[in-house]
Amino acid sequence: MIGGFRPWVLTLGFVVAVACPSDRAAGDEPATVSVTKPPWAADTAWLKIRAEQQAKTIMSTRVFHDFRFTDQQPDTGISFVHRVVEDAGLNYKLVHYDHGTGVAAADVDNDGHVDIYFLNQVGANELWRNNGNGTFENATKKSRAALADRISVGASFADFDNDGDQDLFVTTVRGGNVLFENDGTGRFTDISRSAGVDYVGHSSGALFFDFNNDGLLDLYVTNVGTYTTDEVGPGNYYVGINGAFTGHTIPGRSESGILYRNEGDSRFTDVTQSFGIQDTRWSGDVAPLDGNNDGWMDIYVLNMQGLDGYYENQRGKGFVDRSSTVFPHSSWGAMGIQVFDYDNDGDQDLFITDMHSDMMAPLPPVPSQEKRKAAMRNYNQDFYLDGGNGIWGNSFFRNNGDGSFSEISDKINAENYWPWGLSAGDLNADGFQDAFITASMNYPWRYAINSVLLNDAGTRFVDAEFAVGVEPRRAHPDGQNVTPWFEIDCAGANKGHRDCPTDSNAARVIVKGARGSRSSLIFDLDSDGDLDIVTAEFNAEPMVLVSNLSERREVNSISINLVGSKSNRNGFGATVIVKAEDQAYTQQVSGKTGYLSQSSLPLYFGLGKTATIDAIEVRWPSGIVQNMVGPIASGQTLRIVEQE
Numbered sequence: 244m245i246g247g248f249r250p251w252v253l254t255l256g257f258v259v260a261v262a263c264p265s266d267r268a269a270g271d272e273p274a275t276v277s278v279t280k281p282p283w284a285a286d287t288a289w290l291k292i293r294a295e296q297q298a299k300t301i302m303s304t305r306v307f308h309d310f311r312f313t314d315q316q317p318d319t320g321i322s323f324v325h326r327v328v329e330d331a332g333l334n335y336k337l338v339h340y341d342h343g344t345g346v347a348a349a350d351v352d353n354d355g356h357v358d359i360y361f362l363n364q365v366g367a368n369e370l371w372r373n374n375g376n377g378t379f380e381n382a383t384k385k386s387r388a389a390l391a392d393r394i395s396v397g398a399s400f401a402d403f404d405n406d407g408d409q410d411l412f413v414t415t416v417r418g419g420n421v422l423f424e425n426d427g428t429g430r431f432t433d434i435s436r437s438a439g440v441d442y443v444g445h446s447s448g449a450l451f452f453d454f455n456n457d458g459l460l461d462l463y464v465t466n467v468g469t470y471t472t473d474e475v476g477p478g479n480y481y482v483g484i485n486g487a488f489t490g491h492t493i494p495g496r497s498e499s500g501i502l503y504r505n506e507g508d509s510r511f512t513d514v515t516q517s518f519g520i521q522d523t524r525w526s527g528d529v530a531p532l533d534g535n536n537d538g539w540m541d542i543y544v545l546n547m548q549g550l551d552g553y554y555e556n557q558r559g560k561g562f563v564d565r566s567s568t569v570f571p572h573s574s575w576g577a578m579g580i581q582v583f584d585y586d587n588d589g590d591q592d593l594f595i596t597d598m599h600s601d602m603m604a605p606l607p608p609v610p611s612q613e614k615r616k617a618a619m620r621n622y623n624q625d626f627y628l629d630g631g632n633g634i635w636g637n638s639f640f641r642n643n644g645d646g647s648f649s650e651i652s653d654k655i656n657a658e659n660y661w662p663w664g665l666s667a668g669d670l671n672a673d674g675f676q677d678a679f680i681t682a683s684m685n686y687p688w689r690y691a692i693n694s695v696l697l698n699d700a701g702t703r704f705v706d707a708e709f710a711v712g713v714e715p716r717r718a719h720p721d722g723q724n725v726t727p728w729f730e731i732d733c734a735g736a737n738k739g740h741r742d743c744p745t746d747s748n749a750a751r752v753i754v755k756g757a758r759g760s761r762s763s764l765i766f767d768l769d770s771d772g773d774l775d776i777v778t779a780e781f782n783a784e785p786m787v788l789v790s791n792l793s794e795r796r797e798v799n800s801i802s803i804n805l806v807g808s809k810s811n812r813n814g815f816g817a818t819v820i821v822k823a824e825d826q827a828y829t830q831q832v833s834g835k836t837g838y839l840s841q842s843s844l845p846l847y848f849g850l851g852k853t854a855t856i857d858a859i860e861v862r863w864p865s866g867i868v869q870n871m872v873g874p875i876a877s878g879q880t881l882r883i884v885e886q887e
Contacts, residue, residue: 276749277727278742280687284757285725287715293692294709296611301710306699307671310795311712312776312788319787320378326365327782328394328480332729333737335687338483339445339470340364340394340416342527342578343663343761345839346779349400349409351386352429357766357844358382359777360398360411361785365478367391368398368413372429377769377789388431393418394480397528397839401451403460404509405812409843414446414464417471417481424509439511444498445470448528448839452540453811455559456864459505460811463542465526466498490525491548492625497523500544502562520562522552530580531816531833532591534569535646538866540816543570545577547599549628570640572650575633576600579665579838583676584829585655586701589820590642591831596662596680600635606689613660614706616653637662655703659694664838668765668774670711670790672798672849674828675701679713681838683759685781690724690757693778713776713788721755726783728756758783762838767847772798772878774847799850801859802880805832809865809887816864819846823853850877859883 279285301308330340344362351358356373363369367389372382383389394416400409404424411423411431419441423431435441445467451460468490471481490496500522503511515521524546531540532553539559544552551573554562566573576599585592597617604617616636627633639657640648652658657678664681671677675698682691692714696704708714716723733743734750742754762779769775773792778785792798801821805814814832821828828848836842850856856875862868863885871883 274749275751275753276744276747277753277755278744279725279755280728280742281689284689284755285722286689287724290692290715294714297706297709301705301707304699304705306697306705306707307673308697308705308707308710310671310773310790310792312790313712314717314786315377315789316784316787318377320380321359321371321785321787322381323361323369323371324784325361325363325780325782328364328478329476330480330483331364332686332782333731334476336483336485336487338487339467340480340483341685341781342447343781343839344395344779345397345664345762345837346764346777346785347398347400347836347840347842348764348766348777349843351400351409351425353408353427357768358429360388360400361779362395362398362413362839364394365480368395370429373768375770382429386429386431388413388423390415390418390421392479396446397448399449399451399834399841400843401460401815401834401841402812402843403451403462403505405458405807407812412440412449412451412462414449416445417443419443420446420449420464434509438509439513440464440503442501447526450529450531450542450841451813451815451834452531452542453816453864454502454540454556455504456539456810456816456866457559458807458809458811458865459507460813460815461505462503462511463529464501464503465529465544466500467527467547468498468525469496488548489626491628497525499523500526500529518561519564520554522554524549524552527578528580528838530582530593530835532582532593533816533831534648536590536644538864543580543582543593545580545595546573547576547578548626549575550630550632551577551595569646569648572632572634574600574638575627575629575635576602578663579680581665581667581678581835582831582833583667585639585641585676585698587675587826587828588644588701589827589829590644592642593638593640593648594657594665594667594678595638595640596659596665597634597637598662600633601661604635607660614656614658616658656706657696657704661691662694663760664762664779664840666763666765666776666837668847669800669849670695670765670774671697671792672773672800672851674826674849674851675699678704679763679765679776681760681763681778683757683761683781685759686728686754686756688757691759693760716758716786724757725755726758728754728782730754756782760786762840764836764840764842764844766842766844767802772800799852799854799877801848801850801856801875801877802845803848803859804845804880804882805861806882806884807863807865808885809867810863810885813843814863814885818862820860820862821848821850821856822858822860823850823856826853845880853877861885
C-alpha cells in the first residue's frame, strides 16, 4: 500500500477517510494525548516517492529550476495565525467554511514597500507593515481594519476614489461586506453603508474593475449561496446546514452576484439586473477578461458546482451572457482563476483550478494518479447541472486571438489534486509566467501538496514543487504535515466525540490535522529582484517562501507601476507590452493575485538573458496609447503616469 493510504468510503458524494484506531499499547495513559486524524495524515513516504519521480523528470526539461524557496515566516516577524470555525474543526461537517480565506497585498502607507493583509474566520484580520528589509510589523491596531467580530472571506485592494492611496474591500459570511477608505497612511475608515456596498449574505470573491471606462473603478461581488442556518455558534459564526453541498440544487438557496457601478463621491449603485449580469451560480471567485480584445473588460464568473459564466461587456452599457458559445465546456467544480499570457503570443489565456471534481471521486491509490482528471461517476444529473459538458478537473483555455478559446489543460500538464488558489508570476525570471497552486483538505483528510508549475517556454508546465523546495514543508514541532486542530475533553463536555480514542483513558485530547494552503500571492517581498510567495494557510500560520534566485544567477527583470489620470488610478484594465530584442512580453493589469484576493502590486516582467529593454507600450483603458523608447536598463521599478 503506497504511502500508507487507507481505505475510503463515499458519503453524500464525498470521499471520507476511515479512521483506524490508535496503535498505542494498552497500559497507563497520560492525562493528555495527541491524536492525528486521519492517522496517516503525517505520513511522508508518498512525498518521498513523488520527490524522487520529480527529480528524474525535471532533469529532462530545459526549464531553469536551479533555485530554491525557503519558508522564512519566523524570520519575517509575521505571527498571524489563521483560526477556523467549529464547523471546520470540533463539529466538522461538509460545508463551505472549509473554503478558507484570502490574503491580499498593497503599499497601504505609500512608503514604497508592499504590506500584507491576512484574513481570518475566527478572530481579527491582520495588516502587516513591510519594513523594507525582509521583516514586518503588526499594523492592525493602527489600520482599524481588524473586523474581529466577523467571518471574513476575501479582500481586494484598489484606489476606488482615485486619491492616490489603496482602499480595501472585505467580504464576509453574513456579517456585512465592508469598504474601507484609506487616509493615505494605512488608517482605514468603514464607509460601507454610505457607499451602498454593505450587502449581508454568503459573499466570497470581489473584483474592482472599470467596466464603462469612465476612470472610476466599479465592483463585482460573488456570492456562494445559502449554506448556513440562523443558529450562532462560538466565535459568532452561523452554523452550517447539513448537506450544504446539495444547496445549488434547491430553489431559493442561490444568491446572485452583485455588480456595483461607481458613481463617484464614494457612492456605488447596484446595477446587476439592469445591466444583464444577474448570475446565481454558486460562485467563489471572479476574474476580468477582455475575451474579444475590444478594450472593454468582460468578466468570467466561476461556479463551484456546474458550468462557469462568461459575460461580454457591451461597451459599458450592459453585459451579454456568452458562456455557452465561448466556453461551452468548463471545469465543473471551479475554485481559482488566473488570466495571463501563457505562451507570449500577446493574448490573455485562462487557467482555472477545480477542487470539487476531485472531491467527487475516490482518493487516488498512488501519487501519480493525482495528475489525472477525476473519473466521471453516474450520479443524478440534477446534482451536476452541467448537461454533461463539465470538465472534471483543472481547465486551461488558450486564447486563439479571434474571440475563441481552446481547452488544452491535459496537453500542457495543468492538472493537480485538491486545488484551491492559483497565482501566476515568472518565478525563474525566464520571460514566461509560471503558476503556484495551493491545495489541501486538512482535517479530517490526508495531506496534499502545493504545486509549482514552471512554464517551459509556452509549451507545457513542468512540475517543480519538490525541485525548488516548496515541498516538503518546513519542519514544525508537531510534524511538517500536521498541526494541532482542536482540543476535546473526552471525560466531560466532549464525551463520545468521534475523535476520542477508544483505547485511552485520557481526558484531554489534542486532535491534529493535515496542514494545507488556501490562497497565495506572488511578489518581490525583499526587493532583491526575484519573486517570493506568501500563502494563506487554513488554521495555521502562513508560509513566507523566499526565493534565492537572485543569489543563483543574474536576474534580468523590470517592474512597472502604472498611475492612471484619465483612466482609473490603478490602471486596472491597461495592457503593458515590454519589448526586448525579438521578444514581446504582454501583461494586463487586473490586480487579481490569487484565490479570494485582489492586490495592488507592480507588474513584474522576467527578461531571461536580456538586460536591456527596447521599448514599453501601455494601452490605457481610456484608449490612450503611450510609448517609452529605450534603451531601458533592467533591474528597475518604473512608475509610468498616463499622459493625456
